[in-house]
Amino acid sequence: MFCLLVLLLGLPLPAFAQTEQAASEWARQVVTSDGPSSVSVTVYRDPRRSGDNGMNLNYLGGYALITEQRTVTLPAGEVDLRFEGVAGGIIPQSAIVTGLPDGVIEKNRDAALLSPSALLNGYLGRGVTIRRTSAVTGETDEFDAQIRTDASGGVVLQTAEGFEALQCTGLNETIVYPAIPEGLSAKPTLSVKSRVAKPTRATVTLSYLATGFDWQANYVADVSADGQTMNLFSWVTLANGDETSFANAQTQTVAGQPNKGRDNIARATGGAISLRCWPQATTSDIMVKRFDRARRESRMLGKALLAPMAAMEAESDMVVVAGSRQVEAKQEDLGDLKLYRIPVPVTVASQSQKQVAMFEKSVIPFVQIYEAEIWANDYEEATPLVTTLRFQNRKRDGLGLALPAGKLVAFKAAGGERLLLGEGGVDDKAIGEEVEVSIGESPLVRYHQKLVENVDNEDSRWAAMELTVTNASRAPAQVEIKIDHQDNEKLRKLSQKLGRKDGKDFWKVTIPANSERILTYRVVRDRP
Numbered sequence: 126m127f128c129l130l131v132l133l134l135g136l137p138l139p140a141f142a143q144t145e146q147a148a149s150e151w152a153r154q155v156v157t158s159d160g161p162s163s164v165s166v167t168v169y170r171d172p173r174r175s176g177d178n179g180m181n182l183n184y185l186g187g188y189a190l191i192t193e194q195r196t197v198t199l200p201a202g203e204v205d206l207r208f209e210g211v212a213g214g215i216i217p218q219s220a221i222v223t224g225l226p227d228g229v230i231e232k233n234r235d236a237a238l239l240s241p242s243a244l245l246n247g248y249l250g251r252g253v254t255i256r257r258t259s260a261v262t263g264e265t266d267e268f269d270a271q272i273r274t275d276a277s278g279g280v281v282l283q284t285a286e287g288f289e290a291l292q293c294t295g296l297n298e299t300i301v302y303p304a305i306p307e308g309l310s311a312k313p314t315l316s317v318k319s320r321v322a323k324p325t326r327a328t329v330t331l332s333y334l335a336t337g338f339d340w341q342a343n344y345v346a347d348v349s350a351d352g353q354t355m356n357l358f359s360w361v362t363l364a365n366g367d368e369t370s371f372a373n374a375q376t377q378t379v380a381g382q383p384n385k386g387r388d389n390i391a392r393a394t395g396g397a398i399s400l401r402c403w404p405q406a407t408t409s410d411i412m413v414k415r416f417d418r419a420r421r422e423s424r425m426l427g428k429a430l431l432a433p434m435a436a437m438e439a440e441s442d443m444v445v446v447a448g449s450r451q452v453e454a455k456q457e458d459l460g461d462l463k464l465y466r467i468p469v470p471v472t473v474a475s476q477s478q479k480q481v482a483m484f485e486k487s488v489i490p491f492v493q494i495y496e497a498e499i500w501a502n503d504y505e506e507a508t509p510l511v512t513t514l515r516f517q518n519r520k521r522d523g524l525g526l527a528l529p530a531g532k533l534v535a536f537k538a539a540g541g542e543r544l545l546l547g548e549g550g551v552d553d554k555a556i557g558e559e560v561e562v563s564i565g566e567s568p569l570v571r572y573h574q575k576l577v578e579n580v581d582n583e584d585s586r587w588a589a590m591e592l593t594v595t596n597a598s599r600a601p602a603q604v605e606i607k608i609d610h611q612d613n614e615k616l617r618k619l620s621q622k623l624g625r626k627d628g629k630d631f632w633k634v635t636i637p638a639n640s641e642r643i644l645t646y647r648v649v650r651d652r653p
Contacts, residue, residue, distance in 0.1 A: 211331070227321055
């Protein structure tokens with residue numbers, strides 16, 4: 126009886142295995158959609174970034190709403206539908222799938238992406254082929270190897286000649302894998318599971334939020350020769366920091382601050398391989414010989430080896446920028462927000478920026494003022510005032526449209542050349558609001574403040590101050606200085622009347638060319 130049991134346990138069971146595998150394959154029928162037939166990308170600005178700060182291209186803090194349409198053929202039964210080519214920064218919980226005949230059972234984001242490190246880690250402890258090529262002779266040598274370490278700490282290979290590190294011989298080396306490990310996706314993928322009653326062909330709509338996007342407005346102001354008006358041109362600049370490109374996308378941006386919380390999303394696995402070489406003192410003789418051989422070959426090649434590397438570096442620094450004055454973004458209302466729709470399909474390429482014209486306005490009147498904000502009883506050395514361009518966002522003044530936050534660069538022609546005046550930030554401005562853009566400090570218009578007298582006795586406590594503003598330019602300067610003080614302090618015995626702005630006292634004065642003006646006042650402090 127015992128012998129019979131052993132024989133039975135030792136028999137192969139191909140029929141049972143094949144039946145179980147077939148049932149499993151039927152139960153999890155996989156349908157893959159390679160890409161969308163149409164796509165819409167709506168980019169929202171980083172909610173934590175002000176207009177004064179440009180986009181951080183190393184870490185884009187905005188997000189995008191992406192809507193894709195895909196046509197798929199679905200068999201009857203339980204189906205795993207794989208949407209390949211979604212954004213790598215997809216927020217899985219935000220995904221909505223419509224158009225499936227019987228709805229969605231569950232959603233999954235496939236985070237194991239095909240990459241150099243994921244591919245190498247998938248063959249840890251397994252056999253691969255190493256191909257070495259001489260850069261001088263073109264001679265190729267292939268041999269078997271086993272990967273003994275993962276991609277994070279230097280790649281160590283075991284060959285018939287011993288242990289060695291990848292790409293430490295000085296020769297061109299390539300790992301040849303026999304196949305792609307199971308479970309790796311070449312593109313970011315979202316999977317949904319559905320039960321389909323009967324075979325059907327369906328057009329499915331997939332909508333989701335994705336991180337790694339941002340946008341801003343960019344303004345270019347050309348100031349007239351008399352310094353009274355300017356022409357204003359604006360661009361929509363959007364950035365895609367994701368690994369996925371969206372070709373021929375209907376694209377729009379949204380200005381404003383919709384309420385949205387933080388999303389903690391684990392990025393897909395993958396990335397580059399970390400390579401390290403052994404010190405020569407502990408490297409095997411065969412490694413030293415190969416390194417010496419490679420060094421001799423590289424000397425023979427000389428500068429020819431460096432030219433392709435320089436070309437690659439130059440290409441990696443390129444930024445894709447596209448725009449045209451004939452194509453302007455159209456402004457629309459989106460509740461309390463503003464939407465800027467690009468009227469033609471554009472490609473939102475991965476790791477790049479795109480620019481499209483927003484508007485162009487001419488002969489906008491403005492006033493150049495010089496501003497500062499000081500404390501009433503502080504001593505101030507000669508300090509430059511801030512140059513600010515002030516204009517009204519009104520239709521009768523040549524504007525009259527919502528202005529999204531962004532950067533403004535001001536130019537003025539001088540001696541036949543277009544020269545930079547300065548740059549500053551523009552906050553979100555509604556129609557009818559006053560717009561102020563500070564573009565830098567003036568070396569010609571300065572102020573200083575000094576203490577003239579200080580009294581502190583039983584009868585009174587006050588300090589006499591003298592504020593002097595000088596204008597060394599050849600044109601009159603309009604100056605506005607806000608004066609802050611403590612709650613227990615009051616300004617008295619002023620030589621000129623002060624106004625009120627933004628809840629603070631301020632001195633407004635026009636100073637003629639090559640002249641100065643002096644304001645005297647007392648800071649009276651209450652007794653404790």
